[in-house]
Amino acid sequence: MHNEIDAVGRVRNALADIGRDSITFVAEMSSTGRTILYLLDLGPAVEAGIGRPYPGSLILVEGSVPQPWRRRPVPMPGVVPAPSADPALLQRTCESGSRMPSPRPGRSSPPRRHASA
DSSP: OHHHHHHHHHHHHHHHHTTOSOOEEEEEEOTTSOEEEEEEOOOTTEEEOTTSSSEEEEOOOTTOOOHHHHSOOOOOTTOOOOTTOOHHHHHHHHHHSTTOOOSSTTOOOOOOOOOOO
């Protein structure tokens, strides 16, 4: 029990050193006794989950934009579609879903209804 108290004390001291009083964590314990403690810093836009180490909900910061929308993909020289690519099939597949909008401006397709058995 003394080792466990020492381990908790070391974590608490490390948190105090960086000005934190709590942190989300996950402990991985094997049957051999090896224990790994993962400390998760969720950041200011994430609420901690109650009773579990995983994030509860994301808090959208006014005016923020998700990372993929901030930057364009980096072009890679020599990249071409695979020989098996079928753009027409991709377009038909995308258009067949009732939630997918038409890719052409000004064209709208009514939602398709599927017959149920």
